[in-house]
Amino acid sequence: MNQILDNPFPYSDTNKRYHTFSYAMKKKYGKKLAKIPLNAGFTCPNRDGTKSYGGCRFCSSQGSGDTILCANEDLKTQYETNLARARNKWPDAIGMAYFQSFSNTYAPLADLQKIYTPFYENPNVIAIAIATRTDCFDEEMAKWFSKMQARYSKPTWFEFGLQSIHPATARAMNFAHTPTEAKLVVDLCHHYGLSSCLHLINGLPGESHEDMLETAKFAASLHPDAVKIHMLHLLENSRLGKDYHQRPFKLLSQEEYVQIVCDQLEILPPEIIIERVTGDGLASDLIAPLWTMKKTATANEIDKLLLARNSWQGKKS
Numbered sequence: 001m002n003q004i005l006d007n008p009f010p011y012s013d014t015n016k017r018y019h020t021f022s023y024a025m026k027k028k029y030g031k032k033l034a035k036i037p038l039n040a041g042f043t044c045p046n047r048d049g050t051k052s053y054g055g056c057r058f059c060s061s062q063g064s065g066d067t068i069l070c071a072n073e074d075l076k077t078q079y080e081t082n083l084a085r086a087r088n089k090w091p092d093a094i095g096m097a098y099f100q101s102f103s104n105t106y107a108p109l110a111d112l113q114k115i116y117t118p119f120y121e122n123p124n125v126i127a128i129a130i131a132t133r134t135d136c137f138d139e140e141m142a143k144w145f146s147k148m149q150a151r152y153s154k155p156t157w158f159e160f161g162l163q164s165i166h167p168a169t170a171r172a173m174n175f176a177h178t179p180t181e182a183k184l185v186v187d188l189c190h191h192y193g194l195s196s197c198l199h200l201i202n203g204l205p206g207e208s209h210e211d212m213l214e215t216a217k218f219a220a221s222l223h224p225d226a227v228k229i230h231m232l233h234l235l236e237n238s239r240l241g242k243d244y245h246q247r248p249f250k251l252l253s254q255e256e257y258v259q260i261v262c263d264q265l266e267i268l269p270p271e272i273i274i275e276r277v278t279g280d281g282l283a284s285d286l287i288a289p290l291w292t293m294k295k296t297a298t299a300n301e302i303d304k305l306l307l308a309r310n311s312w313q314g315k316k317s
């Protein structure tokens with residue numbers, strides 16, 4: 001059987017039965033768009049005491065930016081170095097500046113303007129993605145980024161950590177943000193024509209399969225432009241990693257994870273881009289689960305299960 005020809009999912013030209021970022025960007029730009037990770041030197045209100053201390057329990061000391069090359073160099077050097085690395089793999093790739101580490105709008109607007117304006121002006125930057133917290137984004141920022149997006153014709157994305165909608169998990173993991181805030185910022189992005197992406201984490205301690213589906217249903221109801229689905233991975237230099245060393249707790253198997261992701265994909269509307277179906281921690285810092293290192297194998301299992309179910313993203317949305 002030719003799996004590609006038999007694929008009923010409309011937003012795909014491969015065997016993928018979900019709307020991948022790679023497919024969406026190739027449709028838009030006609031070539032590979034590489035996200036170039038950057039560390040702009042921000043911190044996070046969940047670490048410095050403004051909201052809480054210590055950060056989310058799963059967050060590494062690098063604020064989720066562990067894979068950035070030259071993270072201590074100036075931003076232009078970081079962009080050029082990491083774009084060159086991407087072009088080793090995809091020689092004609094174009095670049096999206098991805099401000100990944102910590103909360104990249106956690107500063108007064110005047111400071112943000114100094115950081116982001118050179119990226120709007122740089123012709124080698126095709127688009128901009130900014131990871132931040134839902135409580136670090138407001139209307140004044142949305143207006144300025146929307147203006148810059150229009151002036152330079154550079155799509156501007158905001159990525160927000162939702163992770164889970166469940167209050168008990170939020171308390172245990174010290175998120176110090178709420179689903180209500182997520183709705184506000186996604187609505188703000190919609191209103192100002194900015195793109196939004198929500199991050200979800202599966203396998204957080206104490207959560208059931210149904211809990212994870214409820215989080216995906218909530219995310220679907222906000223209709224962001226994209227979603228990233230991660231498996232909880234425990235890293236050295238994270239508080240949850242230390243907890244696990246002291247008292248190991250149950251983590252999802254790859255099989256359980258694949259089942260959950262397929263269930264979530266079925267309820268996410270097909271237009272929503274799925275930027276990720278697995279996490280991306282630094283292998284040398286990974287404590288568990290070790291199967292998360294095999295990202296392609298996990299993605300293949302997701303493809304196989306959707307095919308076996310004769311299902312696809314949005315089939316139950």
Ligand code: SF4
Binds near residue numbers: 059103
């Ligand atoms: S909000 Fe992000 S950067 Fe801040 S502690 Fe949580 S995961 Fe880390």
